[in-house]
Amino acid sequence: MGAAQEMLAALLDGDRSALARAITLIESTREADAQVARSLLEACMPRSGNSARIGITGIPGAGKSTLIDTLGLRLLDHGHRVAVLAIDPSSARTGGSILGDKTRMERLAQHPGAFIRPTAAAGHLGGAGRRTRETIVLCEAAGYDRIIVETVGTGQNELEADALTDITVLLLIAGAGDELQGIKRGIMESADVIAFTKCDGEMLARARLAQRELQSALQLLAPRAHGQRPGTYLTSALTGEGIDLLIAEVERLAASQTDSGYLMQRRRQQDLLWLDHAVTEALKAAFNRHPAVAAALPRLQKAVVEQALSPFAAADELLALFRTSGEPHP
């Protein structure tokens, strides 16, 4: 039995440490690991897909971890197995500390039905997205049927989050009428559900006002591809306010997307997008690490910025360098 088969058996058996090892394997940059990782992934593929993939996004401080902790426990109560994956650009600085994430979601981390994993800090966004895409496949094969993908809504990775999940929940803190300050509109665009967090005590009245304002604003904007505008919810992880309503809405959306066939269509479109994305990333990587291109790029960028050369002439020059090399291949 090969390494991939052995790991697959333990993983299908529901062994959490096997799942953790499998994720470490696909995150590995070692050449020897790549082939095993690929076999494992291809074997998991037919066993994947049976989950609701839920994106949770919001700016730092929006209360993502606290809400996921509460939400996750409630989903476990409903008999689900819950995996939480985090794409956090800032984890490049903290080293993607698993301990950090487990502390942030303290109650969930102690539950045997939950699995929490940050996406290891990657050099570039494309890599983190791909690894998260593959981690979802592993988690589903391991029997997790509610996958929560946490992203920091800074406008850098909302497109990737949209290509990873079925449903996006945007978290907002109710402010003084300016609750969307700093939120890129592209994030609003991909929200299926919007939840105000920390709606307790003195904040509750303010949150009700913010909710009404937001609902008017949403009426002015185009609905999502599935034809619905995002519902808005007031939640508090402290008092439990709105959590059941929020879960009910997410579950309702998941069921309706499955029934209508929208889900299958969306996931297949996502797959074709990842195919295209992977090809483009590989081509660009091959181009950028080409020695002659890398050597000429700073000079040509400078010429473009100084308007000594048009961007198209600069591109032609770089492409000629790439073309005339002995090893231009991705």
Added chain:
Amino acid sequence: MGAAQEMLAALLDGDRSALARAITLIESTREADAQVARSLLEACMPRSGNSARIGITGIPGAGKSTLIDTLGLRLLDHGHRVAVLAIDPSSARTGGSILGDKTRMERLAQHPGAFIRPTAAAGHLGGAGRRTRETIVLCEAAGYDRIIVETVGTGQNELEADALTDITVLLLIAGAGDELQGIKRGIMESADVIAFTKCDGEMLARARLAQRELQSALQLLAPRAHGQRPGTYLTSALTGEGIDLLIAEVERLAASQTDSGYLMQRRRQQDLLWLDHAVTEALKAAFNRHPAVAAALPRLQKAVVEQALSPFAAADELLALFRTSGEPHP
């Protein structure tokens, strides 16, 4: 004197038909024309940049042509020379009829200080954007100091429009509270100025209400990179309502962007974006026209859609085919 020098002299002389011929040259797909076009463009580069590049976008029926006709005449009255370029995906069907555009902007077309040109229908968007980028350079070298770029705001090309112009004016028709229906939010995101059109007669009261609603909604969204939220204007090409205010706002923005240095910074960022875009497009084109890749692509896409293969395994297979060929080059 070479063909490029001859054309350059006529163009700098302000000869409108020389400008039209120069644009036809850069639009040409003939190999022989490409070198002349490139020389001409590089010669025009140092003489370009001295204009306000104004994007006008809106859904079909928003009244773009009528507003541009009125706006253009007013700019001519102010002593400007006005060029109107249109990126219209639908021109692929009509053949990009110049007559059509001239009929749409009847008064402007008859004025000796104006130049109207649709971007010839291109196979793909990237090509149309690039040609418009180059046409702007030619128009500026020919002395046009107000360049209006008209795009259909269908969400397909707003990013390219944003990479072409300094200021984006979004046109909306005042409806019954649903004036943004069908407008992709990405277009709202790139608007510097929003103008309601056809604000005359019975529509005026409705437009005033729509304007107030829109202003509230805009308060909830993040401001643009230059720190300002879009101003909203009520205009009528019929009565002339609001046209002077709209022009004053566009001119104020143009002056303030120039004074603050934002304009130079933005244009250099656009140039680096075009460089990157041109490289990526060329790499993807080389990949897609590779015989082995083109032959295998339908089968692999089918396997991905049927979940027999992961998108990443399919990408690896395609890249291997590209790599092992004798002529993989862009």
